[in-house]
Amino acid sequence: MPNVRLFKDQLRHLVKEVLAIKLQHNLAEYLAQYQPDLILALGSETMFPEENITALKASKVPKAVWMADATCLTRTERNLALLFDYIFTQNIANLIYYQGLRGKESSFLPYAPDTDLYYPRRVENRYHSDVLILGHFQMNSVLHTLAHSELFHGLKVMTVGSGWEPTKDFIDITHDKKEMSNYYNGARIVINCTGSMQQIMEVSACGVFQFVEDHPHLQCYRIAEEALIRFQNFKELSESFKYYIAHSDERRISASRALKEVKYNYSYLQQGKLLLRKIFTEP
Template sequence: MKKTIKKKSPSKQAQNKWILNDVKKPLNKKPQPLKHTMSVNRPGTRNELPLPRDVQSREITKKRPYKRMNLLLVAPDHPMPGAPNEILLEEQLRHLARNVTTIKYTQPLAEQLNRPDLDLILIIGGEEPFSDESTDALKNTPVRKVLWLSDKEKPFDLDSRTVSLFDYILTQKMAHIPVYRALQCRNCVCLPYASDTGMYFPRPVEDRYKSDLLLIGHAEPKSILYSFAFSDLPADEKIRVCGRGWETFPSLIIIPPDEDLAPYYNGARIVINCSGSLMQTLEVAACGAFQLIQQHSELTPFLEAGDWVTFQTQDEFADKFLYYRENVDHRRLAASRALADNQYNHSFLQKGIQLLDLVFD
């Protein structure tokens, strides 16, 4: 007897092919040029304001091959809140440069700077003070120097003497640029860290981390998130919240401030992200979770339109929430596209390319 082979219906095949092609869209895009996605503050710019600079219309040529370069990476002695994954950063820089030497803040810096073949000094963190010996060594070396701050919450309390040591100060938030400008920073650029993919990645989680909705943001009256929590929360659903001021909402399960958020991202059916934090947005995306993102000036230059589901008004939020709540396939598709865009355009490899393009352009 001839064996009968069951085939998917043409409509189902077409639907699956459409979903697969849509997921691949972020992977088919060219990496975004650095100055198209970053705000640069240089003395003498128009009105002395940090302006986005779009260089897509001209060809970007590198003045020197990065593979011949030698980099010195200076990392904090101990893990700091908001600091990048030093190992991931170093691994990706090694793909770009000939040699990457990593030392800690407390190790002697002067002897490293005496190397004749050194091309770049990259210091990450910025919370630990430099010794007088290291300060003098940085001041006297002709090698290009970059301080990549981990200031995701608030600007660091730097002084003008420290700022003057560096050719570039890289900050996590555009709102911090004016603070460092006031210290006569020569070049201040917003370049957020990549998410730590060793911590934030798609994985199954226990029931205690799961939720129907995860709200990210503070309880600010008249805000979209506050209005939603006050009057429009779905009944009989498990709703968690990450942020300050939600104690007066008994139906919400508040995540403690010091909790690891990765399992909560993975356990959420829908994330409503009103934090305005690019880092948190990338971390949610890295977990493969679907999120509705409130537009914010800190996000707009970095999130490619079409790969992220955003909203600006209360009505727009209500429409998109109802739509994605009922359309599971489209929710999964949006989460997959954001995950792909995060991996391709916001990895430490891409950040390293952007940094080198900036410093050696």
């Protein structure tokens, strides 16, 4: 779910007027009073009340939903997609389903980082680590090889993801969303194997250096090579890690570039421009 206030504030720079209402508000009354040019739903955790579904179906105004479908595609999201003309997804894999819906336009558009949560700052020692690994532990994966190597000998390593329990030398952390920013800011190096463009941007928004495992999502959003250090296998990661762990200035330069890219190229203002362009200018 995006930060509604941040998105609304940025959207006001692009359009004449923005009105934000809650899911439970009477949509028909607002449509009659304000006669908007676009209905945009943010998030996808909850289905609309029945009376608002009726109002949506009756309206001739363009309707768009910016899904919060970063992981799996839920039944609620499948049902929501049927109500809208334009569908924006967090997960490029979900495009296969959305594109199969007749009369719908769908696009991959990750949320911008919530800069109320993700920004550079000092944190308490309990959040500090030499390496923070993001991703699920699976057999025969890069992370599996990594866990059984000597690459992190003598380093404090924290992990976020499922399946890490057998790796006793690593600290598997539990967290809520607010705390993740603290763990990002406390890490010297982040190894990001999530495949989540939003999570990559959240780490970058904290000004933290990260290695990123190549993923199809990244083909759509090309942040400069100097800003994100990519790898495809353990050999590439190992070689890059040995270099950058010994060159703190290079890490700072890379992290600063990523922070700048996210701030100026992947803000809610920029993502809002892309969203509106898809709806109002593209054939």
